[in-house]
Structures are given as C-alpha cells and as structure tokens.
Amino acid sequence: xxxxxxxxxxxxxxxFLPGRPVLDSGVGTRDFPTIQTAYCSPLAKQLFxxxxxxxxxxxxxxITVTKQHDDIQWQVLKPxxxxxxxxFFSTNLPVVDDNTEPPTSSVSPEDDDTTAMIKELLDSRIxxxxxxxxxxxxxxxxxxxxxxxxxxxxxxxxxxxxITLKSGIQNMLQFYVPEVTAVEQAEDEVDKKAKKEFEEFExxxxxEKEEEAEAKPSSxx
Numbered sequence: 527x528x529x530x531x532x533x534x535x536x537x538x539x540x541x542f543l544p545g546r547p548v549l550d551s552g553v554g555t556r557d558f559p560t561i562q563t564a565y566c567s568p569l570a571k572q573l574f575x576x577x578x579x580x581x582x583x584x585x586x587x588x589i590t591v592t593k594q595h596d597d598i599q600w601q602v603l604k605p606x607x608x609x610x611x612x613x614f615f616s617t618n619l620p621v622v623d624d625n626t627e628p629p630t631s632s633v634s635p636e637d638d639d640t641t642a643m644i645k646e647l648l649d650s651r652i653x654x655x656x657x658x659x660x661x662x663x664x665x666x667x668x669x670x671x672x673x674x675x676x677x678x679x680x681x682x683x684x685x686x687x688x689i690t691l692k693s694g695i696q697n698m699l700q701f702y703v704p705e706v707t708a709v710e711q712a713e714d715e716v717d718k719k720a721k722k723e724f725e726e727f728e729x730x731x732x733x734e735k736e737e738e739a740e741a742k743p744s745s746x747x
Contacts, residue, residue: 527544527545527546527611527612527615528545529542529543529544529545529608529611529612530542530543530545531543531604534590536592537596538580538592538593538594538595538596539590539591539592539593540590540591540600540604540607541588541589541590542588542589542590542591542607542608542611543587543588544587544588544589544611544615546587546615547586547587548569548584548585548586548587548588548589548621549584549585549586549621549622551586553586553622555583555584555585555586556570556583556584556622557581557583557584558570558574558581558582558583558584559580559581560581561574561661561662561678562662562678564582565626566622566623566624566626567582567584567621567622567623568614568617568619568620568621568623569582569584569589569611569614569619569621569622570582570584571678572610572611572613572614573589573591573607573610573611574678575610576603576606576607576610578593578594578598578602578603579591579592579593579594579603579607580592580593580594584621584622589611591603591607640668640703640705641668643702643703644665644668644673644699644703644706645665647698647699647702647703648663648664648665648675651698652694652695652698656677661677661678662677662678663675663676663677663678663695664676664678666712667712668706670707671705671706671707671708672706672707672708672709672710673696673699673706673708673709673710674709674710674711674712675695675709675710675711675712676711676712677711695709696708696709
C-alpha cells in the first residue's frame, strides 16, 4: 500500500490518501473529534493510539488527521500514522461499524450495587486522571470478582499501561470495593491481531538467532 499525504489549510491537519476507498460511496463523511466518539470505527481507534492525535476525519478516499498542538512535529507523527493505516487495512475490519454500541461507564438501573460502585469510581476518580494523559478507560464487565476495562488513546500504546491498570486502577477499586479481586484489560480484534503479530515476530527473531548460532563454526576445533 502506498499512502500519500497532502497539506491542508490547517497546519495542524494532514490529509492521508491510502490509494483505496475509505468510506463506502453514499456514506458521506465521518468525524471523530475525540477517542470517545470513535467507538464505532476501528480505523479511527487505531489512529487515536498514536500519541499526539487530536481528531480523525474520514472521507470517501481520504483520512484527515489533526494533531493536538503546534509543538508536535509531523515528521515524528507521519511514520506512526502510515503504520497505523497500513496495519488497519491488513485486518479487513470495517472502517466504521454502526452496529457497535457506545462504551459507557455510566450507572444504569440494571446494575447491582457492586457494579454501580465500580462505574461510579471510574467516572468520578479514574477516568478524569487518565484523560489528562490523553487516554481513557471504559468499563466492559464485572464477573466473579474480575473487572474488565478497555484502555484507549495514549494509554493503549503506553509502556506503563499495565502498571497503570494493576497498580493504579486495581488498587483503588479494591480499596473501595472489596468484591474486586483483579482488574484485566479487555482486547478487541485489532488488539488481538497486533499482539499475535508481535508474538510471531518475536518467535521469528528467536528462530533466526538459533539458526545463526548453529551456523557459526565451533571455536574448539
């Protein structure tokens, strides 16, 4: 895939042309000003994982990405954006899936007392802090003492995301809600594919190292 980029009147926005349709004809355009609004677009969610992205706009054959501020350099962002677009189109996932329900941590009448307390803590104490770092965390489920959460935005690719999940969020939830025994990260299809590809890449590297070691002549001759 050959992806081109074009400047726009807004210096903080770049237009990316993947050389293939982005949205189906007749759909028009889709605007995702925040990571929260991108719940129905696997492509937009993938792009929001690039640190420094403010918004994503999709057209029939283009993707417009807006960065957060002037201090972020396009020469730093562009390689990551190219990679995100290429990775997404290799998954064959839909660009937009309007059947996807919006994620929520809001308490509903159907929630039991424990689930309601977990959601309230997420909304009032945890999410605001995570959002300050350019990410978000949403409630997925609570069952058998295990809370499953979805890390989004900058938190997804952050090396310390698991530390945040375990040391920060888990400790707070367990302090206020004794029924919580563990907190785990929920993975969508994009996450699972990326994880699998990384594991396969590591396995390939290890195999190449072993072959290289076997090919070296013995030094004891």
